[in-house]
Amino acid sequence: MSTAQTTSKSAAAIDKARAEGRAALIGYLPAGYPSVEDTIAAGIALAENGADLIEIGIPYSDPVMDGQVIQAATTEALAKGFHVRQVFDVVAGITSKTDAAVLVMTYWNPVIRMGVDEFSRRLAEAGGAGLITPDLIPDEAAEWMEASDKYGLDRVFLVAPSSTTERMQRTVDASRGFVYAVSIMGVTGARTSVSTAAKDVVAAAHAAGADRVCVGLGVSNAEQVREIAAYAEGVIVGTALVAAIRDGGVDAVAALTKDLSTGLTRETGLTGEEA
Amino acid sequence: MADAPSGNADNNATEAFLQGGSLKHAPGPYFGSYGGRWMPESLIAALDELEETFDKAKDDPDFRAQVADLNKNYSGRPSLLTEAKRFSEHAGGVRVFLKREDLNHTGSHKINNVLGQALLAKRMGKTRVIAETGAGQHGVASATAAALMGLECVVYMGAEDCRRQALNVARMELLGATVIPVTSGSQTLKDAINDALRDWVANVDNTHYLLGTAAGAHPFPAMVRYFHEVIGEEARAQILDQEGRLPDAVCACIGGGSNAIGIFHGFLDDPSVKIYGFEAGGDGVETGRHAATITLGKPGVLHGARSYLMQDDDGQTIESHSISAGLDYPGVGPEHSYLSDIGRVSYEPITDAEAMEAFRLLCRTEGIIPAIESSHALAGAIKVGQRLAAEAADAGGTAQDKIVIVNLSGRGDKDVATAAEWFDLLDKNSAESEIGKEGEQL
Numbered sequence: 001m002s003t004a005q006t007t008s009k010s011a012a013a014i015d016k017a018r019a020e021g022r023a024a025l026i027g028y029l030p031a032g033y034p035s036v037e038d039t040i041a042a043g044i045a046l047a048e049n050g051a052d053l054i055e056i057g058i059p060y061s062d063p064v065m066d067g068q069v070i071q072a073a074t075t076e077a078l079a080k081g082f083h084v085r086q087v088f089d090v091v092a093g094i095t096s097k098t099d100a101a102v103l104v105m106t107y108w109n110p111v112i113r114m115g116v117d118e119f120s121r122r123l124a125e126a127g128g129a130g131l132i133t134p135d136l137i138p139d140e141a142a143e144w145m146e147a148s149d150k151y152g153l154d155r156v157f158l159v160a161p162s163s164t165t166e167r168m169q170r171t172v173d174a175s176r177g178f179v180y181a182v183s184i185m186g187v188t189g190a191r192t193s194v195s196t197a198a199k200d201v202v203a204a205a206h207a208a209g210a211d212r213v214c215v216g217l218g219v220s221n222a223e224q225v226r227e228i229a230a231y232a233e234g235v236i237v238g239t240a241l242v243a244a245i246r247d248g249g250v251d252a253v254a255a256l257t258k259d260l261s262t263g264l265t266r267e268t269g270l271t272g273e274e275a
Numbered sequence: 276m277a278d279a280p281s282g283n284a285d286n287n288a289t290e291a292f293l294q295g296g297s298l299k300h301a302p303g304p305y306f307g308s309y310g311g312r313w314m315p316e317s318l319i320a321a322l323d324e325l326e327e328t329f330d331k332a333k334d335d336p337d338f339r340a341q342v343a344d345l346n347k348n349y350s351g352r353p354s355l356l357t358e359a360k361r362f363s364e365h366a367g368g369v370r371v372f373l374k375r376e377d378l379n380h381t382g383s384h385k386i387n388n389v390l391g392q393a394l395l396a397k398r399m400g401k402t403r404v405i406a407e408t409g410a411g412q413h414g415v416a417s418a419t420a421a422a423l424m425g426l427e428c429v430v431y432m433g434a435e436d437c438r439r440q441a442l443n444v445a446r447m448e449l450l451g452a453t454v455i456p457v458t459s460g461s462q463t464l465k466d467a468i469n470d471a472l473r474d475w476v477a478n479v480d481n482t483h484y485l486l487g488t489a490a491g492a493h494p495f496p497a498m499v500r501y502f503h504e505v506i507g508e509e510a511r512a513q514i515l516d517q518e519g520r521l522p523d524a525v526c527a528c529i530g531g532g533s534n535a536i537g538i539f540h541g542f543l544d545d546p547s548v549k550i551y552g553f554e555a556g557g558d559g560v561e562t563g564r565h566a567a568t569i570t571l572g573k574p575g576v577l578h579g580a581r582s583y584l585m586q587d588d589d590g591q592t593i594e595s596h597s598i599s600a601g602l603d604y605p606g607v608g609p610e611h612s613y614l615s616d617i618g619r620v621s622y623e624p625i626t627d628a629e630a631m632e633a634f635r636l637l638c639r640t641e642g643i644i645p646a647i648e649s650s651h652a653l654a655g656a657i658k659v660g661q662r663l664a665a666e667a668a669d670a671g672g673t674a675q676d677k678i679v680i681v682n683l684s685g686r687g688d689k690d691v692a693t694a695a696e697w698f699d700l701l702d703k704n705s706a707e708s709e710i711g712k713e714g715e716q717l
Contacts, residue, residue: 060591061460061461061591061592062460062465062466062577062592064315064469064472064476065317065473065476067473083589084590108313109575109586110589110590110591112576112590113573113586113588113590114589135313137314137316139311140312158315160315160320162318162319162320163316163319164320164323167316186473186476187473187476187477
């Protein structure tokens with residue numbers, strides 16, 4: 001994982017959590033749902049209630065990695081007239097009020113449309129930490145590698161249970177900030193249990209040299225957070241937070257975040273290898 | 276073309292073509308700057324497995340023999356090359372020949388691809404295939420291949436399309452497939468592909484995604500073309516056999532572009548043959564309600580490939596519109612984008628009205644009811660024929676010296692309700708009238 005030359009905001013946020021003897025909490029919110037103002041308020045609530053990193057999703061017409069809850073939210077945001085450029089307002093709105101590292105999660109076509117360099121420049125200007133790219137693999141990322149270096153942004157690629165050793169190595173080498181480990185073969189959505197595959201993916205990423213691996217997909221409660229915090233540097237929660245803002249607004253996001261964060265502390269003895 | 280070709284890859288390829296390099300058998304993953312794999316990492320291993328299996332199979336005499344046997348004894352290949360003499364009178368008097376993919380089992384070119392991919396699924400030890408479908412042609416073909424080879428089959432189809440094409444849903448179910456109505460996004464073909472991809476990510480261990488067109492992530496564009504190359508190979512041999520010469524022009528319709536790339540491939544390296552792809556112009560490209568992806572789109576990535584794409588300024592996919600469900604797709608196969616940029620193939624829009632007029636004409640002049648998709652190619656052939664006739668006259672020759680081949684990619688039985696409504700042939704109170712009305716709203 002390349003961390004030299006560029007100061008990684010994501011890495012710093014994860015390392016701060018690590019220094020406190022816990023895993024980092026990463027919360028996802030779709031931009032513009034139910035409104036741009038609500039996303040900013042919910043992002044601030046996330047940071048104030050225990051999230052170390054915040055992932056802001058750009059609503060997209062063809063979200064192939066998303067399950068029904070996030071699809072419904074992003075479809076609604078688009079129907080209400082959300083524009084891609086507004087994601088920079090959301091990022092700036094959160095980074096100006098909190099210390100959380102704010103990443104943007106986006107399917108790749110909106111970035112291509114704006115121009116990879118232009119998108120990166122504006123994201124950096126808004127105080128963003130980097131991008132999480134669910135449908136961009138390092139093999140196709142030449143332009144993004146260049147732009148992310150130029151503007152000092154983190155590039156978070158995904159690794160999956162199906163990733164071969166070679167692909168794991170390539171992806172870990174291309175990533176900066178952290179590596180996003182997909183816990184199961186599937187799309188986003190709350191699940192009652194986190195598959196045992198997650199632990200293996202994290203171990204494989206660590207073996208490939210990744211210092212920071214965060215687990216996402218299917219994580220929805222403090223118990224699952226606790227389970228993952230024992231072996232990964234960070235835990236990513238998405239669908240559960242989207243359901244919270246849908247059903248209870250910003251207050252529900254704050255309450256869920258507070259609850260999730262109780263699972264972050266590593267129980268010494270169980271994870272003796274962690275410093 | 277909306278954007279000029281960019282990058283050295285394009286320029287080098289253009290140079291190579293101009294200097295006489297071959298355009299045939301392009302292996303992917305890239306066609307100039309198009310193609311590639313813009314896909315979630317979770318699916319890359321499956322794409323690698325498919326690529327490896329396909330590469331081995333196409334060099335394996337046993338596999339080639341299996342495909343050839345199915346093509347001959349199951350699909351009914353070779354399909355005929357029929358001269359359309361009375362139709363020709365309306366195309367400037369040039370001689371028009373129809374490549375009769377409508378005569379294949381299941382009524383379209385789609386069978387070529389599904390049989391090949393189903394064989395590959397078996398080779399990979401997969402027990403389940405999934406597919407997307409618009410009007411139902413590819414879904415029916417997939418269900419057919421799955422039944423033949425004992426595979427479980429699940430077809431994703433937009434909820435609105437399911438209602439509109441209730442009989443095609445019944446056909447798939449008769450063949451043993453499960454049809455899942457897609458209610459996400461715009462509930463159309465592109466969303467059916469999205470849901471199929473979501474299914475594939477979750478079930479990739481036992482499931483092959485039987486993509487129906489020459490689009491998507493590598494190796495799909497090159498692989499789907501491979502299974503359709505038989506169309507162009509047959510047509511080229513047939514016209515040489517029947518007329519002793521190559522055609523002046525070849526015409527096909529373009530949605531994702533699988534029938535087109537199949538017939539084009541046979542003629543790509545024949546510089547004397549002009550090649551035309553006809554996109555769905557819907558209500559007219561000036562109205563914004565169309566599916567003319569190459570004519571008006573801009574390069575972007577969708578469903579795994581970089582290609583021309585109907586998108587707004589934010590990069591959101593724009594919903595396409597066409598009377599033909601099979602052409603109603605906002606993307607296009609990457610090899611077509613490349614062939615457009617280098618100028619080897621000309622892509623032009625045909626409106627719903629032009630296509631339906633050609634539909635009516637072929638029915639009345641040749642006794643053949645074409646698919647509305649294929650009717651776009653027929654309408655284009657009329658325009659091309661008239662241009663060629665003018666050229667012939669300028670050169671002191673006659674239109675009869677010119678030959679145009681049209682890929683008649685499918686039969687129109689599935690389109691009778693839509694056509695009957697278009698031409699106002701139904702009793703206002705009939706059940707068919709209700710179905711037709713919905714069909715017209717495409």
